[in-house]
Amino acid sequence: MIQVYNLNKSYQKDSSAVRDLTLKVAKGEFVYITGPSGAGKSTLLKLLFAAEKPSRGQILINGQNLTRMNGKKIALMRRRLGVVFQDFKLINSRSVFENVAFPLEIQGKKRYEVSNKVYQVLKLVGLEHKIKRYPLELSGGEQQRIAIARALVIDPLVLIADEPTGNLDPDNTREVMELFKGANARGTTVLLATHDRDIIRRFPRRVLTLDQGRLVRDLTP
Ligand code: ADP
Numbered sequence: 588m589i590q591v592y593n594l595n596k597s598y599q600k601d602s603s604a605v606r607d608l609t610l611k612v613a614k615g616e617f618v619y620i621t622g623p624s625g626a627g628k629s630t631l632l633k634l635l636f637a638a639e640k641p642s643r644g645q646i647l648i649n650g651q652n653l654t655r656m657n658g659k660k661i662a663l664m665r666r667r668l669g670v671v672f673q674d675f676k677l678i679n680s681r682s683v684f685e686n687v688a689f690p691l692e693i694q695g696k697k698r699y700e701v702s703n704k705v706y707q708v709l710k711l712v713g714l715e716h717k718i719k720r721y722p723l724e725l726s727g728g729e730q731q732r733i734a735i736a737r738a739l740v741i742d743p744l745v746l747i748a749d750e751p752t753g754n755l756d757p758d759n760t761r762e763v764m765e766l767f768k769g770a771n772a773r774g775t776t777v778l779l780a781t782h783d784r785d786i787i788r789r790f791p792r793r794v795l796t797l798d799q800g801r802l803v804r805d806l807t808p
């Protein structure tokens with residue numbers, strides 16, 4: 588599903604956030620990306636969902652080379668990826684329904700299809716009763732579950748999450764991890780950056796460890 592070859596990213600001259608990364612992730616895998624702060628986890632994820640451009644190297648997603656695509660093709664590819672952030676990034680002036688519907692509306696889906704799909708995915712995250720609420724009326728854990736619903740509503744090729752539990756207490760962390768596990772059990776490829784070892788211990792899966800931009804370990808339990 589994901590192939591990365593000799594990937595490099597420098598934000599500034601003579602310092603690299605990501606160095607010579609080569610890795611593959613198969614369809615349906617669940618992969619953690621871990622390592623100390625500044626190791627390059629966020630940068631790697633940003634490169635994968637094309638929010639940053641590599642300095643060098645290749646990224647293929649579902650066999651398509653991101654680094655050879657024009658802006659339009661990249662935009663189309665990005666619509667097929669589900670992304671979740673530490674700080675949720677919901678649109679606070681829009682209702683839960685509107686937030687989750689947004690990626691489908693961009694895809695030009697018909698209104699009844701949008702409604703059905705949004706309701707379905709809200710049910711999946713257990714928040715269908717909050718459909719008319721606004722993000723700031725919800726707890727942090729609920730906001731993150733809405734953000735996960737928004738990422739899943741498009742049936743993404745890959746679900747990419749950057750420290751999704753970083754702002755959550757242990758109970759909410761567990762609930763959010765259950766959602767990622769569930770999505771993965773239904774076949775979604777998941778890439779999850781975290782420095783929380785407890786999470787990895789509770790739900791052991793393949794772990795890629797970065798340090799100073801390099802891949803220093805790739806362990807499958
Ligand atoms: P992590 O997610 O593991 O904490 P990051 O990918 O955020 O690591 O950062 C890797 C390195 O790249 C760090 O040294 C960080 O300071 C640097 N970096 C990240 N984003 C930028 C940016 N937009 N501009 C300049 N340097 C950046």
Ligand code: ADP
Binds near residue numbers: 638641657
């Ligand atoms: P966002 O606000 O969604 O994070 P970005 O600033 O990351 O948007 O990207 C703005 C636009 O640039 C988008 O249309 C996106 O498709 C395009 N884009 C992002 N990354 C790349 C890239 N590596 N090469 C070309 N276009 C890109």
